[in-house]
Amino acid sequence: MQGQALPLAVVDLDAFDRNVAHVGQLVGRRTSQMRVRVASKSLRVPDLLRRVLAYGPPYAGVMCYAAAEAVLLYQAGFDDLLVAYPTRQPADLNALREIHEQGATVHLVVDSLDGTEQIARAMAGVTRPFSLIIEADVSYRPLRGRVHIGVRRSPLRTVEAVVDLVVSARRFETICIGGVMAYEAQVAGVGDRSPFRRHLNPILRALRQRSASDVARRRQRLAQMLESAGSPPLIFNGAGTGSLTYACDEPWLTELTAGSAFLCPHLFDYYSNITFEPALFFALQCVRRSDADHATCFGGGYVASGQPGCDKLPLPYLPQGLTLVDNEGAGEVQTPLRADGPLALRIGDPVIFRHAKAGELAERFSHYQLVTNDAIVGSVPTYRGLGACFG
Template identity: 35%
Template structure:
């Protein structure tokens, strides 16, 4: 999208570049065609956008949800084949979701500890039906002085899985049908973090070595679980940053992708994401000019989750030549920017009423700040039947899931 051509919105709003989204959907489809595709809803957080991606994805198989309550909401809205990726203790929502199983929907719950299995079994017993379970296998790479990966699942070795399977032997209302082996350290870690170029070679080395290990460990775990008498109907892996790698792994039946569709700023720093186009962000109107070289916009905040660092701060996408003031950053309701001298000399100083187009560091979190994403196509707002087209977010529907 050529941001120079766009009309400046008078209010802080979120934008969705439909041309870039289409480009990203096509690229995801090309890269992942060897496996089935599951969309990570946490990275989209809009029913409209989920439906749009689904419609344009021939090998779409289902959704990866992030909470039990959200899973119920997705089932209520007609989605099927939902894998809730994170273990839950929200009994009421699990029980609610089970009603949809009775109507033929597929809903699978994540587990990596016996407590998870006990809880799911109890609810299954109450509802007189079996609950489908996916075992989350930890694909991190622990090294003597460095843990390369995420601390989520307690199931790392076959012995861990053997123990949980044995403990679960007496649980009559669960069925282990699936396995997830998410290689977060490959799929979600950028090599080129701002201000940290010295560690880029080390990250690349670790990622390559981890890929070799994941290939071996995940395949052998799948083989072993199947041999124990738990035929796996799905093996889920990957994420946006590992599409080429994960889709080429023979043991994987499906990949999860979310962030690649919006391509938020954090993914600019990742080698594997360079062909993707920024498709979503937010825009701030310039409302003040406190000094000759400083403009101040309405709106701000929008810092991303995760370890605190500059890679979690939004980036200015357009116009060029703006930099954040280190003492203020993206403020609570206002954000000042210093304007480069060269920009001023060229006569391009942004004036009051003009717009600063920005991108969030993460994908779905953008949608938590806005009721809707305003759609643009062909360098202008998309007008359908006389009205600006928007994609309503979860927040816009009055919903907030965690």
């Protein structure tokens, strides 16, 4: 870090590669059929996406979060692009149609008949049907649905509703149903070993386990019913970093998704079922020493999305023993830190942090520095560095 202008974002390629290999072995060990699609939102750096895919099987394909992003990636040489978040915006549908007509393998997620119909109309005149992926809701809804544990995304809550949509979609000639997606956010996105709300950990662990079994049962039934309806899914996508260890035992899934696993932001330290190595860091400059046990850094207010809470703040990492100050948190342009012992930091010294989530740091930096064996060996542009911003 000596001599580098701060702030700086850094990827430890050695840890990154070990995380890639770890997921590859975890999934590859169970079955050679299962693929892993890379979640681009958790990287937002084409060169890192490319690095994961270069590992080879089980990695194949990208889960994109925006239509314009799929276009950027296609133009950068990527293919097999699944846009996993619905859009009906004409500009998005036109952009997807354009790369589809250029020969891209691209899929768009949909969760309703009217959405399907609108996309079918937007695809009028295509030379081959455009592929849609139907998203099933697999939230955990005990007590006959009176309790909802999970995200609010697809309204398709039953296996029957999904099969109905698959069958109804057969009438549209300009689209085809490429498969289904059923993402269990309440298992994949909820840690059960959090230091921020310890009292909830046993409850969350039980809920995750119960929900993982419920999701597996429902996904198996969906696969069987689609088969019986004459539409076995070519793609059946499920899971995320936090649920890989459960979902890799579901042979009816054709692919799992992983993104956060590779950079391992600090929220992914708090899972009882997975272990990855931190690979993404940012370094801030110590610019002030207001007190003997305090240092203030320039920048740092890189707070993660989701339900607001302390767990969404960056985590001071090195030197050890530093914590954010309660009444300031991570500041807009300055971040004070308190030390739990003598503090040897001098003005100009770097302080290393970890972000709570994997992808969002890329919105703050135009480049990530690549480190191997503790030396900077290169620099790669983030989406921001490429002038791209997808929301």
